[in-house]
Amino acid sequence: MDGCPKKNLLAEVLRKGIVLAKNEQNPADQNPTEESPHRLIEMRLEKMEELGQSVELYPYSYDRTHTSEQARSGEEKLVADETTVRYPGRIMAKRGTGKTLFVPIQDEWGILQAYFRKDDLGEEKFAQIQKLIDIGDWIGVEGPLFRTRTDELTVKVTDFTFLAKAIQPLPEKFHDMSLENKSRRRHLDLAMNLESRERFKLRSAIITDIRAFFAEDEFLEVETPVLQPLYGGATARPFTTHHNALDMTLYMRIADELYLKRLIVGGLEKVYEIAKDFRNEGMDRTHNPEFTMLECYAAYWDYHGMMDLTERMLRRLAVGFGDEGRVTYGEYEMDFNKPFVRLRFMDALAEKTGQDLMQTSTEDLVVLAKKHGAEIKKGMGRDKILDELFSVLVEPELIQPTFVMDHPKELSPLAKAHRETEGLVERFELFIAGFEVANSFSELNDPREQRRRFEDQKALMDAGDDEAQPIDEDFLQAMEQGMPPTGGMGMGIDRLVMLLVDTNNIRDVLLFPHMRPEQ
RNA sequence: GCGCCACUAGCUCAAUUGGCAGAGCAACUGACUCUUAAUCAGUAGGUUCGGGGUUCGAUUCCCUGGUGGCGUACCA
Numbered sequence: 001m002d003g004c005p006k007k008n009l010l011a012e013v014l015r016k017g018i019v020l021a022k023n024e025q026n027p028a029d030q031n032p033t034e035e036s037p038h039r040l041i042e043m044r045l046e047k048m049e050e051l052g053q054s055v056e057l058y059p060y061s062y063d064r065t066h067t068s069e070q071a072r073s074g075e076e077k078l079v080a081d082e083t084t085v086r087y088p089g090r091i092m093a094k095r096g097t098g099k100t101l102f103v104p105i106q107d108e109w110g111i112l113q114a115y116f117r118k119d120d121l122g123e124e125k126f127a128q129i130q131k132l133i134d135i136g137d138w139i140g141v142e143g144p145l146f147r148t149r150t151d152e153l154t155v156k157v158t159d160f161t162f163l164a165k166a167i168q169p170l171p172e173k174f175h176d177m178s179l180e181n182k183s184r185r186r187h188l189d190l191a192m193n194l195e196s197r198e199r200f201k202l203r204s205a206i207i208t209d210i211r212a213f214f215a216e217d218e219f220l221e222v223e224t225p226v227l228q229p230l231y232g233g234a235t236a237r238p239f240t241t242h243h244n245a246l247d248m249t250l251y252m253r254i255a256d257e258l259y260l261k262r263l264i265v266g267g268l269e270k271v272y273e274i275a276k277d278f279r280n281e282g283m284d285r286t287h288n289p290e291f292t293m294l295e296c297y298a299a300y301w302d303y304h305g306m307m308d309l310t311e312r313m314l315r316r317l318a319v320g321f322g323d324e325g326r327v328t329y330g331e332y333e334m335d336f337n338k339p340f341v342r343l344r345f346m347d348a349l350a351e352k353t354g355q356d357l358m359q360t361s362t363e364d365l366v367v368l369a370k371k372h373g374a375e376i377k378k379g380m381g382r383d384k385i386l387d388e389l390f391s392v393l394v395e396p397e398l399i400q401p402t403f404v405m406d407h408p409k410e411l412s413p414l415a416k417a418h419r420e421t422e423g424l425v426e427r428f429e430l431f432i433a434g435f436e437v438a439n440s441f442s443e444l445n446d447p448r449e450q451r452r453r454f455e456d457q458k459a460l461m462d463a464g465d466d467e468a469q470p471i472d473e474d475f476l477q478a479m480e481q482g483m484p485p486t487g488g489m490g491m492g493i494d495r496l497v498m499l500l501v502d503t504n505n506i507r508d509v510l511l512f513p514h515m516r517p518e519q
Numbered sequence: 520g521c522g523c524c525a526c527u528a529g530c531u532c533a534a535u536u537g538g539c540a541g542a543g544c545a546a547c548u549g550a551c552u553c554u555u556a557a558u559c560a561g562u563a564g565g566u567u568c569g570g571g572g573u574u575c576g577a578u579u580c581c582c583u584g585g586u587g588g589c590g591u592a593c594c595a
Contacts (some may be wrong), residue, residue: 039564040529040546097558098551117552135545149553172530172544174556180587181530188530236594281594282520293595359542375592436595467594492595516586 040169044134048347049134049167054124055162062088062140062163069109071145075153078145087155088163090191091133091349093173101130103152103191105141110194114141114155115148121157129160136166173226183507184515185382197394202321203497207274209320210493213313219270219296224278226252232469233257237288252278257414257488260297262441262478263288264486272296274493285505286435289514292493301487302442303426307403310430310438310489311340314401320499329433329502332399343409345390346424352393356424356459357386365389383410398431405429413453430491437496440489447479 065086071078078085089107096102099118099278102193104111118126133139143158171177171188182189182196228249231238234253241250253254256275263271277293298305318336319325325337349357353368360368362382369376374388386408397405405428406418414424426442444450454471461468497509507513 043546091557093557095554095557096551097554100552100554102554102557113555115553121551148555149559150555152555154553169545174544175531177530178587234595252544276593279594280590284591284594285589287594291595439595483579491594495595 010186018185041167044165044167044169045132047132048167049133049357051128051162051165054128057162059161059163062161064088064140065313068105068107068112069107071112071155072110072153075145079147079304083145084142085155086140086142087114088161090166091135091137091139092170094135096130099126101126101384103129103141105155106191108197110180112153112155113148114143114157114160115146116157116160121159126515128162133162134166134169136168136170138163138166141346160346176500179505179507180515183513184190186511190226197506199503200511202469202501203360206317206321206500207493210313210315211276211435213316214272214296217270217309218273219298220268221259222263222268222271224253224256224273225274226278228253230470230472230474230483231255232472232475234277234279234498235467235469237282237466239278249295252450254279255293255490256295257490258472258475260295260488261483261486263295264299265481269299270297283514285496286495288494288506288510291506294491295488297443297486297488299484299486301439302485303405303428304489306440306487306489307342307405311403312400314340314432314437315428316502317496327500327502330504331434331446334400334432336401338400339356340361340430341400342405342423343394343402343404345386345404345408346406348394349386349390381410383408395431396434398454399433401430401432412441412446416444432457432499435495436492437499438491439458440487443483443486443488445483445486447476451476456499 041150041155051057058112062085065084066074067285068076068087068089071085071087077083082363087105087107089105089112092104092106092111094101094103101116102511103114103116105114116126116129123128127137140163141157141162142160143156146154146156148154171181172190173193177189177192182193190200200291214221227241227250229250231251231254235258236254238254239252241252242248243250243466250512253275254277256273256277260271260273273295275293275295276290278290279287280289296306296309315325315336316333318327322328322336325335327334327336346358347358353372357365360387365382366376369385369389369392372389372392374385376385376391380388390404394404405414405426406424407427407429409417409425410425410437412425412427414460415427418424418426427442428438429436430440444453451471454469455475457469458471465509494506494509498504498506501509503509
């Protein structure tokens with residue numbers, strides 16, 4: 001094998017070839033990197049220059065008479081009346097047969113095809129569209145509508161206006177872009193994928209409908225600070241920033257809860273905010289560093305009131321955006337028309353384990369949890385073990401909308417103690433398709449108790465827990481002014497949208513998800 | 520954070536044991552007056568993610584850095 005003559009000969013020839021190529025290259029090629037990478041762009045710039053000699057390259061406006069949708073819906077009358085339409089959009093393809101040219105033009109609502117004929121347009125104009133105007137450019141076409149032999153609604157172009165040049169080429173049209181490319185260059189994703197457009201329009205419509213829902217219920221939409229001198233209302237690490245004029249540290253909010261409660265103290269009885277929150281934590285399929293959170297608070301309500309509100313809201317969304325109240329998510333089919341299941345936390349565990357765990361000793365609880373495959377770490381409190389057990393035994397089965405209520409106390413530092421059962425709090429979480437959609441409490445409004453809990457948090461913080469909350473004296477002072485009984489609810493809007501548009505990746509519902517910088 | 524996998528033309532992807540880096544779309548030239556993934560003939564396009572190593576020879580094997588995907592952990 002080693003001395004194979006054929007092999008050595010081949011190697012020698014190849015080596016010579018490489019040396020030759022190098023020798024050729026060195027003297028001749030002064031600028032080897034200059035030429036190739038942008039050849040497509042250079043080509044387009046050249047065409048642009050030529051086109052610029054006869055038309056305005058970047059005109060200021062265009063008078064549209066019809067969108068693609070309006071042209072389609074009004075076709076019968078438009079064709080009968082031989083109405084001249086003026087239709088602008090982006091060129092998505094060019095199909096020429098020498099002296100004719102078919103050009104699909106896309107606007108926000110879809111694609112309408114345009115038909116260019118040399119005989120109709122004359123030599124110069126036809127040469128423009130055929131030679132100088134590229135896929136990706138924007139034009140407005142003018143002419144009557146007709147149906148082609150293959151029954152495609154088409155603008156028969158009598159004149160057209162150049163609207164803007166695309167120096168960059170569009171991506172290839174019949175393969176999907178990678179999720180990375182879609183997320184990094186959303187403008188291309190939106191240009192190429194109408195279903196992506198529809199998804200983001202749906203997100204917008206969902207949020208609009210949520211606002212309408214709260215307006216009908218006479219909630220007041222408010223805005224509270226994003227930049228906060230102290231962060232709170234959740235357990236999470238914050239982003240930190242600096243105010244130059246005041247020379248002070250400010251934090252991006254991790255929640256708006258503490259400010260909304262001050263409004264309740266002030267006498268605004270029903271408030272809500274759709275807030276961007278920021279948490280300095282890991283990113284994955286279901287977490288983005290900035291995300292949209294709905295929080296609402298209502299004076300004189302408890303968590304039962306919030307449960308009713310949450311159920312009404314989600315049923316409305318499922319009717320509006322699902323199939324008559326039914327929503328498909330992956331392999332699951334949920335029916336929002338039926339009353340949501342209401343399941344007490346401890347009852348669910350009792351049913352799964354066959355015993356009342358309120359009475360079980362912590363030692364027995366650890367044994368039980370391990371038996372069911374829950375991960376038990378040192379230092380976990382009794383309630384934390386219950387939570388682990390719950391997430392292993394119960395959560396995966398919560399496909400239909402289900403309120404899990406009355407949690408153990410340790411898990412819920414912001415909730416009011418349960419009015420009947422010792423050791424529990426008045427809280428609910430809404431689970432749908434196996435993940436948590438909403439979280440709600442009868443809000444704690446005793447300032448002495450609130451101060452104790454802040455001090456517990458402070459102790460955790462001093463012990464090195466970087467997710468613990470600092471003591472917020474301003475908030476405590478507001479609470480000392482007296483907050484009426486209040487129900488509060490928080491809902492992750494991004495995850496709600498994921499559910500309604502049936503995707504398992506948060507990047508599909510965020511126009512510009514956070515990405516690591518390229519290179 | 521950790522683990523596994525991926526990165527090749529503007530885009531989507533090939534490339535046998537380590538042996539001349541390819542296709543489709545987009546682009547360019549030409550033909551074609553109802554096309555619709557138009558068609559036909561031809562042309563051009565590459566730092567194979569960066570850096571190092573092994574080898575006569577690396578897209579391929581090893582090390583290292585980057586980015587991404589999936590899983591997992593933490594977490595609304």
